[in-house]
Amino acid sequence: MSHVSVSKSGTRSDARNASLERHAQRFLELRRGLEQIEYFCKGTVLKRMMKCGKAQCACATDASKRHGPYFELTYKANGKTVNVKLSPEAAPLYRAAARQYRKLKTLLSRLDKLSKTILRQQAKLANPDARIDQKPGLLRYPRFKQSLKTARFALTA
């Protein structure tokens, strides 16, 4: 950075540092949120009223006479839907845990977004002379037509 005029590059990197500092603070705040997370569980708790299947039972014709409620935790694992039966007592526990899971996911995606912003800024600070037309954090390397092996051979030959 020594070859760039001091005042100009100084202000620019000060502004970058301030912005980086703000983002770093926000990261710490969000990360503290992780500690607030209680037991969590992926999925949704469903409440179901069921037909028993007996033709003579009232539930067969009257929806209000269906049996239940029955509770189920449902979630996807490896692309398949999994249903786990829950007792009426367990249902509120799992419902709360499912809420915690959603909270955790939101928190993680915010942390991920923020981390990427911070990493981009850190990369810029590490390489202040980077050309403006470069996408942040990405360098376009030239396409090598030769394989690494032949290139090395050409260098030593």
Ligand SMILES: [Zn+2]
């Ligand atoms: Zn029935």
